[in-house]
Amino acid sequence: MTMHYPLLVPSILNRARTAFPSKEIITRLEGAEGGVHRYTYREMAARVNRLCNALNFLGVKQGDRVGTFAWNTYRHLEAYFASPVMGAVNHTINIRLFPDDLVYIVNHAQDKVIFVDPDLCPILEALAPRLESVEHYVILTDDPEPATTLPNAVSYESLLAQASDQFTPPEMDEWDPAGLCYTSATTGRPKGVTYSHRALYLHSMAECMADTAAFSERDTTMAVVPMFHANCWGFPYSSALVGASQVMPGVRPDPQAICELIDRHRVTVTAGVPTIWVGVLDYLERSGQSYDFSSLRAVISGGSAVPVSVIRAYKERLGVDLVHAYGMTEATPIVTYNRVKTHLEDLPEDEKYELAGSQGMVVAGLEMRLVDDEGNDLPWDGEQRGELLFRGPWISREYYNDERTAETYIDGWYHSGDIASVDPDGYVQIGDRVKDMVKSGGEWISSVDLETAIIAHPDVLEAAVIAIPHPTWVERPLACVVPREGARESLDKAQVMDFIRDRFARWWLPDDVVFIEEIPKTSVGKFDKKVLRERYQDYVVGG
Numbered sequence: 001m002t003m004h005y006p007l008l009v010p011s012i013l014n015r016a017r018t019a020f021p022s023k024e025i026i027t028r029l030e031g032a033e034g035g036v037h038r039y040t041y042r043e044m045a046a047r048v049n050r051l052c053n054a055l056n057f058l059g060v061k062q063g064d065r066v067g068t069f070a071w072n073t074y075r076h077l078e079a080y081f082a083s084p085v086m087g088a089v090n091h092t093i094n095i096r097l098f099p100d101d102l103v104y105i106v107n108h109a110q111d112k113v114i115f116v117d118p119d120l121c122p123i124l125e126a127l128a129p130r131l132e133s134v135e136h137y138v139i140l141t142d143d144p145e146p147a148t149t150l151p152n153a154v155s156y157e158s159l160l161a162q163a164s165d166q167f168t169p170p171e172m173d174e175w176d177p178a179g180l181c182y183t184s185a186t187t188g189r190p191k192g193v194t195y196s197h198r199a200l201y202l203h204s205m206a207e208c209m210a211d212t213a214a215f216s217e218r219d220t221t222m223a224v225v226p227m228f229h230a231n232c233w234g235f236p237y238s239s240a241l242v243g244a245s246q247v248m249p250g251v252r253p254d255p256q257a258i259c260e261l262i263d264r265h266r267v268t269v270t271a272g273v274p275t276i277w278v279g280v281l282d283y284l285e286r287s288g289q290s291y292d293f294s295s296l297r298a299v300i301s302g303g304s305a306v307p308v309s310v311i312r313a314y315k316e317r318l319g320v321d322l323v324h325a326y327g328m329t330e331a332t333p334i335v336t337y338n339r340v341k342t343h344l345e346d347l348p349e350d351e352k353y354e355l356a357g358s359q360g361m362v363v364a365g366l367e368m369r370l371v372d373d374e375g376n377d378l379p380w381d382g383e384q385r386g387e388l389l390f391r392g393p394w395i396s397r398e399y400y401n402d403e404r405t406a407e408t409y410i411d412g413w414y415h416s417g418d419i420a421s422v423d424p425d426g427y428v429q430i431g432d433r434v435k436d437m438v439k440s441g442g443e444w445i446s447s448v449d450l451e452t453a454i455i456a457h458p459d460v461l462e463a464a465v466i467a468i469p470h471p472t473w474v475e476r477p478l479a480c481v482v483p484r485e486g487a488r489e490s491l492d493k494a495q496v497m498d499f500i501r502d503r504f505a506r507w508w509l510p511d512d513v514v515f516i517e518e519i520p521k522t523s524v525g526k527f528d529k530k531v532l533r534e535r536y537q538d539y540v541v542g543g
């Protein structure tokens with residue numbers, strides 16, 4: 001027996017069960033009474049015990065990977081807990097990846113069991129012959145004989161019904177792996193990141209701190225971010241740790257479902273990528289529906305930069321605080337969170353919105369550096385731009401069984417590939433990912449800065465700026481713009497250019513503006529600039 005107290009996921013579950021037994025988990029479920037499934041942490045914990053026994057029964061051993069291929073539901077939440085509680089690793093698989101990436105991930109992780117939602121079975125059925133390590137597919141249903149051609153398929157509820165609700169976790173070390181998540185890697189194969197029990201535990205505590213997301217028993221949290229995207233931004237574990245109620249948006253949530261859930265269940269904190277929040281705003285304007293959002297204290301936006309104009313629209317039209325946060329799969333994922341420091345509270349309104357548009361401050365517990373190309377530290381003066389590096393208790397130390405570790409984890413620091421400036425108060429302003437910057441005549445142009453300016457135009461719904469090849473300057477920016485519904489015919493290039501002209505040096509301005517129906521999105525809803533770059537690689541300005 002060690003003298004040290006290990007930080008383990010089972011303690012998080014134990015706290016939810018013993019201290020908050022009657023707090024609820026509510027899952028949107030079409031056809032159910034009131035459109036939802038609801039139960040308590042007490043009931044959840046008992047079912048997690050059953051699931052731990054069931055995983056043992058299926059032959060899962062300590063350290064084995066157990067995959068999930070599922071929407072945000074209470075059953076997925078049970079898997080989030082059961083795997084680490086019984087000593088296995090919860091591997092959340094992105095349901096929107098290309099088939100070849102899915103095959104790569106499952107084989108690379110060597111998943112032994114995969115939990116699958118019934119409507120997602122067809123995707124895996126087509127790939128099953130290539131998934132070498134999987135011994136059982138557990139279908140997340142109460143149907144005792146699920147209709148699927150997946151080999152060795154078992155019904156989740158039948159499995160649970162046979163298992164005891166008494167379970168004692170095995171002895172574990174806090175450094176043991178508890179979670180595994182792959183980045184959606186816009187170039188090359190996805191990279192896996194394991195989360196230790198210790199990292200998940202400390203990340204949960206950090207997320208609940210007053211100057212981070214401040215989760216508490218008084219909250220009802222709702223992760224719109226999928227449970228397979230970067231550890232669901234910590235929501236499942238952090239909420240359970242403090243006994244916050246959880247709302248799970250279920251299968252294919254659309255903006256209407258999101259609005260209804262917030263209204264009906266008095267959600268206080270929710271989170272998702274900017275695409276979600278732009279979609280919700282657009283839905284509200286187009287449908288003319290109104291909802292009661294008075295319960296919301298924070299709508300967390302992360303995953304890519306959220307334009308100040310969107311933050312402003314949420315505040316002015318809905319009375320809601322859109323809070324900017326930043327992180328990555330490699331960091332469990334939170335690294336910065338935006339809170340206004342007391343001495344900045346009286347800033348003029350415009351400056352306050354600008355500040356809200358920054359990614360915020362590095363959260364307590366982590367260390368951050370800003371470095372130039374040669375790795376020299378740059379001053380935090382709000383001007384100089386460099387790459388952000390991080391280290392700390394929930395920053396991963398490597399990619400899972402991957403030679404690419406050496407490119408990213410150097411001398412104990414995680415190299416984010418994000419180019420930013422940091423102001424004297426410590427607020428981070430991300431310019432771009434290195435690979436999204438436009439390098440014109442040897443000078444960098446930030447695509448994000450241009451996009452943010454263009455999106456502020458009232459007739460613009462979305463905008464992405466990409467590099468196109470240029471004979472003299474090597475690369476020049478091209479703006480790809482999606483007009484709002486009523487402005488498809490009227491919005492033209494001159495209007496867009498005039499709108500941003502005064503805000504940038506002349507050589508920063510896009511060479512051209514193309515109007516498109518929609519910005520292609522990645523599997524987690526970020527702008528897919530790789531697709532746009534391919535589409536416009538032969539683009540001739542004015543041609």
Ligand code: ADP
Nearest residue numbers: 183184185302303304305325326327328329430
């Ligand atoms: P993927 O690499 O598959 O996109 P992640 O969600 O882990 O998956 O991506 C992390 C990256 O997303 C960060 O390194 C950064 O480039 C970007 N990012 C995340 N949050 C923000 C934000 N608030 N503002 C700007 N960029 C962000």
